[in-house]
Amino acid sequence: MSRRHVTFSCEDDTLVGTLDDAEGTAGLLLVSGGNEIRSGAFAGQAHLAARLAAAGFPVFRYDRRGIGDSSGANREFRDSGADLAAAIAAFRTEKPDLTRVVGFGNCDAASALMLNSGSGCDALVLANPWTIEEDDGAPPPEVIRSRYAQKLRDPKEVLRLVTGGVSLRKLASGLKRATAATAAPSGLAQEMKAGLEAFAGPVRILIADRDRTAQAFLADWDRHDPRLSTCDCASHAFVEPDAREWLFQRLVTALST
Structure with missing residues (x-):
């Protein structure tokens, strides 16, 4: 496994990415959520990328426009489609032998992948998708x-x-x-559902049982969706040792099948 940094264009701006290289032909596009840089909180995404690369799967991470080392204005997750498309193109350029790219995102990174119908990925792993439009701090x-x-x-x-x-x-x-009435699914949730319906590849939706974002997502989603998997011990970022291993194994499965 080797790690190197790359730069690539997104419209008129320059984005910076990191490739954790490996010999495998199935790779992971790791999309950061919120305004988080590509290494993740406490370098969590960097550690995950290194571990997956050691298992034989190349991993590409990047800072979208206006975040971290990338130039431009921060357009937030709803308007990050061009960043996603540029990142996957850069990944394929750096690794021309790739036969499959699995897109993975947590929180609004998962939402961005859904809104953009996978943006050219071959499969998706979506963790705790963000559907909250007006956040009052309370669960549904x-x-x-x-x-x-x-x-x-x-x-x-x-x-x-x-x-x-x-x-x-x-x-x-x-x-x-x-005892309040159940609210209709948010407009964001409906947009995400429509975007995902336009995606033809395999999808896995991962739920951290202790996470309020995941709970809000489930309130807007079909709980019988066979693509759902729940980790009972997990908080939002899957930081617990058992949850971290649970996430890693599901990513390996998605990359291997």
Whole structure:
């Protein structure tokens, strides 16, 4: 495995990417979420790329316009289609022997891949897609109802309730939100669904069970979608050791099949 940096054009700007090279002909395009640079928080994406490359799969990461080392204005994830297309073209230029490119993104990077129908990738792995348009910091009613149902099945939680260990004020607020009507899927979620329907390749949707972004996505999505897989121990970035291994294995599977 070797690591090298490359520059490539996106319209009138210059983007910077990193290729973790390997001999395999199936490679991963790793798309950063939010305003995160290509190395990821605490270099998490860099470590993941190195591990996948050591397993034989080349990995290409990049900073979109206005982020990290790349020039231009930050257009956010909704308008990152040109960046995606430029990155996958650069990946194929650097690795002309590639036969398959799997696109992977977490949070709004997953959303960007969906909105752009994969942007030329052959397969997609989408983790905790972002569907929230107005974020008030609270989970959707379906998630609250599920949480209360789980608590009521736990004898310890019932004992806390009857012995005064639960704040009645917070309980009342939670019950109010839980009984609210289920909102229609957001416009963003509908756009993402339409974009994904136009993608012909295989898709895996990974859900971190402890993540509010994932919970909000599920409130807008068909929970019986066979493409869904849930990691029970995971938070948003799959930082827990078991969750990190779970994610790695699913990426290897996507790259191998």
